Amino acid sequence: MIKVQNISKKLGAKLVLDEVNFSLKKGGITAIIGANGAGKSTLLSLMARLLPLDCGQISFDDLDTGKTPSDVLAKKISILTQSNYISARLTVLQLVMFGRFPHHKGRPQKADHAHVAKILELMELDEIADRFIDQLSGGQQQRAYIAMILSQDSDYILLDEPLNNLDMKHARNIMQSLRKIADEMNKSIILVIHDINFAAAYSDLFIALKDGKIIVQGSVDEVMTEGNIELIYDMQVDIKTIDGKKHAFYYT
Amino acid sequence: MFLKYFFAFIFLLFLFVFSLFVGVSDFDLFGAWADEGDQQLILLASRLPRSFAVVLTGSALAIVGAIMQMIAHNKFVEPTTAGTMDSAALGILVATIFIPTSSLMIKMLIATVFALVGSWVFLRILRRLPVTNPLLVPLVGIMLGGIIGAVANFIAYETDLIQYLTVWMHGDFSGILRGRYEMLWLTFGLSLCAYFIADQLTIVGMGKDMAVNLGLNYRTIVSLGLIIVAMVTAIIVATVGMIPFIGLIIPNIVNRFMGDNLRHALPVIAYIGACFTLICDIFGRLIIYPYEVPIAAIIGVIGAAVFIYLLLRRDVHA
Amino acid sequence: MLKTSWFKTDKHIIIALSLLAALLCILFLTYGAKGQWGFVLSFRGVKIFALVLIAVAIAVSTVLFHTITHNRIITPAIMGFDALYVFIQTSLLFFLGVIEFINLSGMGKYLLNIVIMVALFLGLFHWLFLKANRSIFLLALTGIIIGIFFRNLSYFIFRLLDPNMFAVLQGELFSSFNAVETDLLGISAVIIGLCLVPIYLMRYKLDILALGRDKAIALGINYKPNVFGLLAVIAILVSVSTALVGPITFFGLLVSNLAYLIVKNQNHVNLLIVACLIAICTLVGGQFIFEKLLGLQGTLSIVIECLGGITFIWILLRTHRR
Numbered sequence: 001m002i003k004v005q006n007i008s009k010k011l012g013a014k015l016v017l018d019e020v021n022f023s024l025k026k027g028g029i030t031a032i033i034g035a036n037g038a039g040k041s042t043l044l045s046l047m048a049r050l051l052p053l054d055c056g057q058i059s060f061d062d063l064d065t066g067k068t069p070s071d072v073l074a075k076k077i078s079i080l081t082q083s084n085y086i087s088a089r090l091t092v093l094q095l096v097m098f099g100r101f102p103h104h105k106g107r108p109q110k111a112d113h114a115h116v117a118k119i120l121e122l123m124e125l126d127e128i129a130d131r132f133i134d135q136l137s138g139g140q141q142q143r144a145y146i147a148m149i150l151s152q153d154s155d156y157i158l159l160d161e162p163l164n165n166l167d168m169k170h171a172r173n174i175m176q177s178l179r180k181i182a183d184e185m186n187k188s189i190i191l192v193i194h195d196i197n198f199a200a201a202y203s204d205l206f207i208a209l210k211d212g213k214i215i216v217q218g219s220v221d222e223v224m225t226e227g228n229i230e231l232i233y234d235m236q237v238d239i240k241t242i243d244g245k246k247h248a249f250y251y252t
Numbered sequence: 253m254f255l256k257y258f259f260a261f262i263f264l265l266f267l268f269v270f271s272l273f274v275g276v277s278d279f280d281l282f283g284a285w286a287d288e289g290d291q292q293l294i295l296l297a298s299r300l301p302r303s304f305a306v307v308l309t310g311s312a313l314a315i316v317g318a319i320m321q322m323i324a325h326n327k328f329v330e331p332t333t334a335g336t337m338d339s340a341a342l343g344i345l346v347a348t349i350f351i352p353t354s355s356l357m358i359k360m361l362i363a364t365v366f367a368l369v370g371s372w373v374f375l376r377i378l379r380r381l382p383v384t385n386p387l388l389v390p391l392v393g394i395m396l397g398g399i400i401g402a403v404a405n406f407i408a409y410e411t412d413l414i415q416y417l418t419v420w421m422h423g424d425f426s427g428i429l430r431g432r433y434e435m436l437w438l439t440f441g442l443s444l445c446a447y448f449i450a451d452q453l454t455i456v457g458m459g460k461d462m463a464v465n466l467g468l469n470y471r472t473i474v475s476l477g478l479i480i481v482a483m484v485t486a487i488i489v490a491t492v493g494m495i496p497f498i499g500l501i502i503p504n505i506v507n508r509f510m511g512d513n514l515r516h517a518l519p520v521i522a523y524i525g526a527c528f529t530l531i532c533d534i535f536g537r538l539i540i541y542p543y544e545v546p547i548a549a550i551i552g553v554i555g556a557a558v559f560i561y562l563l564l565r566r567d568v569h570a
Numbered sequence: 571m572l573k574t575s576w577f578k579t580d581k582h583i584i585i586a587l588s589l590l591a592a593l594l595c596i597l598f599l600t601y602g603a604k605g606q607w608g609f610v611l612s613f614r615g616v617k618i619f620a621l622v623l624i625a626v627a628i629a630v631s632t633v634l635f636h637t638i639t640h641n642r643i644i645t646p647a648i649m650g651f652d653a654l655y656v657f658i659q660t661s662l663l664f665f666l667g668v669i670e671f672i673n674l675s676g677m678g679k680y681l682l683n684i685v686i687m688v689a690l691f692l693g694l695f696h697w698l699f700l701k702a703n704r705s706i707f708l709l710a711l712t713g714i715i716i717g718i719f720f721r722n723l724s725y726f727i728f729r730l731l732d733p734n735m736f737a738v739l740q741g742e743l744f745s746s747f748n749a750v751e752t753d754l755l756g757i758s759a760v761i762i763g764l765c766l767v768p769i770y771l772m773r774y775k776l777d778i779l780a781l782g783r784d785k786a787i788a789l790g791i792n793y794k795p796n797v798f799g800l801l802a803v804i805a806i807l808v809s810v811s812t813a814l815v816g817p818i819t820f821f822g823l824l825v826s827n828l829a830y831l832i833v834k835n836q837n838h839v840n841l842l843i844v845a846c847l848i849a850i851c852t853l854v855g856g857q858f859i860f861e862k863l864l865g866l867q868g869t870l871s872i873v874i875e876c877l878g879g880i881t882f883i884w885i886l887l888r889t890h891r892r
Contacts, residue, residue, distance in 0.1 A: 074467025088457035088512035102467045106451040387707040399879040545729045552722030
């Protein structure tokens with residue numbers, strides 16, 4: 001159970017988030033959508049305690065992010081930020097093993113190795129596990145970072161634009177893996193995603209932000225209407241139902 | 253694997269023993285073993301302390317460089333490119349002026365505080381620099397060091413302490429004797445501390461967001477790292493004097509084949525730092541035998557050349 | 571900082587600065603002078619003459635270097651070129667041997683130094699600047715490290731020559747406006763004068779060269795010979811100033827950037843004159859304040875290094891705000 005109560009955030013003079021309230025049940029995939037600058041990334045960063053709260057309260061299963069020790073939270077929530085530039089030279093295996101740090105605190109056990117091996121396989125990284133990340137393509141790097149976050153094995157997983165740098169095939173593979181993780185391991189995944197159709201195809205819930213406020217919230221079917229999309233993005237799209245799923249057409 | 257470590261150890265041992273034999277007065281190891289006269293005195297009072305000092309300094313400076321590179325997220329940072337060394341020298345100078353009777357310990361403590369403040373100022377300036385241009389970081393750091401060095405020079409000039417300052421500013425092992433180098437063993441302890449938090453330091457190297465995500469207290473680890481850096485720098489400046497670039501070139505060479513996972517890399521960095529400094533010291537003692545060239549000049553030349561190579565290696569940089 | 575609105579045109583700025591420079595020179599010559607005027611004036615006169623020569627050499631070489639490299643941050647001194655001069659001096663000593671070196675007349679030594687300096691400078695410049703498109707920060711950093719490299723190498727060579735001499739070269743490397751090499755003044759003045767002639771003749775071309783390589787070629791300038799000619803002039807000026815006082819890293823940066831700040835019509839005639847005048851005022855005024863008023867000997871260069879370093883960081887931070 002995630003509770004976000006009355007949070008606001010100012011960055012400089014700009015009010016980025018304004019009195020945001022919502023709660024989410026555990027499990028499933030929630031997509032946060034909205035135009036650029038709507039406050040999506042700031043919301044994720046606040047939830048993951050990367051930024052301090054100006055006011056309000058956020059809790060995960062009754063753990064208040066403002067009061068709970070950081071290392072306890074690291075087993076409860078994990079976050080992948082938008083830009084990941086790591087100047088340190090690490091191999092994929094080392095990077096993903098660092099995702100286990102909250103559990104092993106520097107002394108990896110058998111279980112940690114097993115978990116990392118599983119994740120590497122899931123993310124199709126096992127063949128390049130010993131390569132340094134600075135030698136990989138952008139897509140491979142992105143998958144390695146996602147693998148690191150997944151290996152953290154937290155109940156709540158926050159991903160800020162996880163499909164950055166990924167081609168169609170890998171983007172779909174990642175989304176399928178996330179779906180699998182959410183369903184089979186009962187994880188809650190909250191992601192910021194720009195491609196509305198990708199979001200619609202794999203998520204359960206939508207939270208739409210505009211100018212720092214939640215303007216629409218609900219199941220995918222409820223939110224995916226022409227009226228709502230125009231409200232959120234200020235653009236007109238056609239919503240068509242194909243094989244029982246709603247799709248937005250905005251390319252022409 | 254075992255064989256590799258074995259040979260590495262033998263090589264270091266060979267360098268170490270070899271360095272015991274380099275010196276003006278005649279000396280043979282077995283003579284020192286057999287009788288207790290001059291031979292043993294030379295070994296215990298001069299040769300052994302010097303060789304230990306070289307090994308400790310080389311490995312500690314290399315480790316400190318690696319730590320700073322993690323904290324600053326930049327491959328070109330080390331004590332001389334971040335104002336840390338100059339701050340420490342200024343600290344010793346200030347201690348000498350205001351508490352002339354102070355012991356070496358007090359001077360080092362004051363130098364540590366100065367080095368801490370200097371590094372902290374450097375990190376503050378770093379925050380205002382764009383991450384996209386990694387070269388700005390050492391550029392600003394060297395300038396900062398230059399400014400602090402100029403302040404130290406000014407004070408020393410006006411208080412007639414230029415002679416002393418020159419000694420601290422130019423690292424030289426020739427003054428190392430029993431009773432005047434033991435503080436350097438502290439750097440060994442500090443290096444062990446660094447190894448103890450190697451994983452945390454590597455995570456700090458992945459950036460603040462990642463560190464917080466993994467539940468690390470970012471500020472605590474950065475502060476711990478900086479304290480280790482400042483103490484090691486202060487001790488070395490006070491006992492040996494400034495030696496540039498070891499902390500820059502050794503970690504950069506090691507990370508090319510080992511990466512930056514400090515848990516694995518730190519021992520190798522320390523080892524190569526020790527070997528490199530020993531070789532440079534032996535070279536400096538032999539080239540104009542029976543005189544010697546200060547270590548800072550030799551490593552300044554080699555280090556600067558390697559630095560230029562590292563800079564121009566990737567031609568189109570940012 | 572001078573308020574630019576005080577002066578209506580660049581001519582006013584130049585006149586004001588000239589008056590200030592003259593005033594400072596007179597003050598320096600006469601302040602607190604006792605005893606025989608003839609002696610005092612000639613003694614101090616020589617000193618002022620030296621300061622003016624250094625000021626002109628550094629100001630002109632820096633502004634020209636900025637023009638050729640299209641930036642306002644890196645200067646010949648920051649690129650380590652004065653350390654190169656010191657290096658040439660010590661290696662000459664090393665290769666010729668002390669006796670040969672002494673046998674060479676002062677003048678011959680000086681000219682030989684300058685000739686080698688020009689050759690090495692052009693080579694180094696070619697290596698660093700004309701290959702690939704390197705960022706200004708890479709060049710600056712490389713230059714600084716090259717400077718450190720040459721300084722340490724000079725020190726190293728010096729220790730090889732005479733292991734007993736501590737800190738003698740240190741004195742050589744440590745610049746001081748008090749201990750100017752006065753015996754080289756005459757020849758230095760002639761050399762600087764000779765350098766200013768081609769610069770005067772090229773004064774309009776310089777404005778076009780500042781537009782960049784492509785534009786200069788499009789406007790009909792024979793680019794490469796002009797640039798290399800200017801580089802040779804810069805190398806000579808750097809040699810002269812280094813021979814007189816030793817390396818001063820940031821003075822050029824300081825005065826050139828002050829000139830860019832206050833000159834309105836930034837053509838090279840104005841820029842060069844203003845930069846020279848600022849340099850003269852700073853050196854003579856600074857030396858006057860430090861030596862005559864505060865009684866601090868030989869610390870002006872340290873203060874200039876300090877201020878210059880701060881200016882440098884400030885320029886970097888200002889041009890690269892996050």
